[in-house]
Amino acid sequence: MKSQTTIIFLSLLPIILVLLSNTANAQSTQLRTDFYRNTCPNVESLVRAAVQAKFRQTFVTAPATLRLFFHDCFVRGCDASVMLASADGRAEKDHPDNLSLAGDGFDTVVRAKEAVDRNPQCTNKVSCADILALATRDVVNLAGGPLYQVELGRKDGRISTTASVQRRLPGPGFNLDQLTTMFASNGLNITDLVALSGAHTLGFSHCGKFSKRIYNFSPRNRIDPALNPQYAMQLRQMCPVNVDSRIAIDMDPTTPRTFDNAYFRNLQTGRGLFTSDQVLFTDTRSRAIVNQFASSNAAFNQAFIQAMTKLGRVGVLTGNQGEIRIDCTKPN
Ligand code: HEM
Ligand SMILES: *[C@@H]1O[C@H](CO)[C@@H](O)[C@H](O)[C@H]1NC(C)=O
Ligand SMILES: CC(=O)N[C@H]1CO[C@H](CO)[C@@H](O)[C@@H]1O
Numbered sequence: 001m002k003s004q005t006t007i008i009f010l011s012l013l014p015i016i017l018v019l020l021s022n023t024a025n026a027q028s029t030q031l032r033t034d035f036y037r038n039t040c041p042n043v044e045s046l047v048r049a050a051v052q053a054k055f056r057q058t059f060v061t062a063p064a065t066l067r068l069f070f071h072d073c074f075v076r077g078c079d080a081s082v083m084l085a086s087a088d089g090r091a092e093k094d095h096p097d098n099l100s101l102a103g104d105g106f107d108t109v110v111r112a113k114e115a116v117d118r119n120p121q122c123t124n125k126v127s128c129a130d131i132l133a134l135a136t137r138d139v140v141n142l143a144g145g146p147l148y149q150v151e152l153g154r155k156d157g158r159i160s161t162t163a164s165v166q167r168r169l170p171g172p173g174f175n176l177d178q179l180t181t182m183f184a185s186n187g188l189n190i191t192d193l194v195a196l197s198g199a200h201t202l203g204f205s206h207c208g209k210f211s212k213r214i215y216n217f218s219p220r221n222r223i224d225p226a227l228n229p230q231y232a233m234q235l236r237q238m239c240p241v242n243v244d245s246r247i248a249i250d251m252d253p254t255t256p257r258t259f260d261n262a263y264f265r266n267l268q269t270g271r272g273l274f275t276s277d278q279v280l281f282t283d284t285r286s287r288a289i290v291n292q293f294a295s296s297n298a299a300f301n302q303a304f305i306q307a308m309t310k311l312g313r314v315g316v317l318t319g320n321q322g323e324i325r326i327d328c329t330k331p332n
Helices: 002-024 026-030 043-057 061-074 103-118 128-142 176-184 190-201 211-215 229-238 262-268 275-282 284-295 297-311
Strands: 204-206 248-250
Touching: 043 061, 043 103, 043 128, 061 103, 061 128, 061 190, 061 297, 103 128, 128 297, 176 190, 176 275, 190 262, 190 275, 190 284, 190 297, 211 229, 262 275, 262 284, 275 284, 284 297
Parallel strands: none
Antiparallel strands: 204 248
16 A cells, blocks of 8 residues: 555656746746747747838837837836837836837837738737747847747736836946846846847937936046047037937947947947946956957857846746737737
């Protein structure tokens, strides 16, 4: 009798262990790269074609979508809550921090969702959160970055408020402690922080985000001493005092339309646009990582993929949590 119980226990052991490890790492094990294998097997090619068409119309598609994904994940998790519009202008996307969330990022997701839903097998089967994650992978690749597998199975959230943005997104004036604290609260370490900051190899910034660094840095220095002096002069030319607040400039002054590791070489020569960029090199705790990515595009790509995969797991809704939104801009 006793040996029978032991045999039953031993034969159940693998199942018990699997159950235990699943609860320990519930989020990452519920996302799977083949999540839509039976419900929408062509989801990747449908999204890719829609994103590619949009990218050919305007390059802004790439930076706009990439940044949208980051903001979505840091505010209430990767649940496409950033996509929700509110009638009273009090949704996440209405927060001032969204100013450069160019409309093209939203439009990319809406178009990809339409393309997916036009396929009868896929109609209302794929979440907006997953479409955003796939579209982000595609824009990175279309801009010259690596291609990687995307974990899927996120559900969409129903809540979006301007208040939830408060203290959840990093500011361009952040120092390394502030950056690492905020990233750590999203399960991302210093290597992830440096790799993800490499996203600033693409896209634009409004002059106001860094004007303090070129005009009134401190009582002793008008220009931030961490800035390359020639670059500071170029920035002053592109962003004169009283510049139109809508003017935006390239964040990567060397290869602004290519997803590459030039961003890290720029940091080595004082050409990081924000304090939060330059500090990754000036602070000795992260400098070696910057140097590694500056010298090896492959090392950067590998770390970027790993960090994007971790970012894509932040606070996700899975299983019977959340919903699959019919219209990405409204809860069902
Ligand atoms: C590390 C902390 C970060 C800070 C402080 C930061 C801050 C900013 C700021 C201030 C802008 C310019 C906004 C404007 O002027 O309109 C910007 C743009 C951008 N950020 Fe970040 N960011 C950070 C991390 C990230 C991450 C992790 C990603 C993506 C993985 C990202 C992707 C982008 C992209 C692609 C743009 C250009 C957007 C466009 O051209 O439409 N950023 N960021
Ligand atoms: C950060 O996390 C990645 C795995 O996601 C790991 O490879 C890397 O060693 C970690 N870095 C640090 C500094 O802990
Ligand atoms: C794309 C988008 O929703 N942009 C909004 C960002 O927030 C400002 C107000 O802070 C709105 O005017 C924009 O329409």
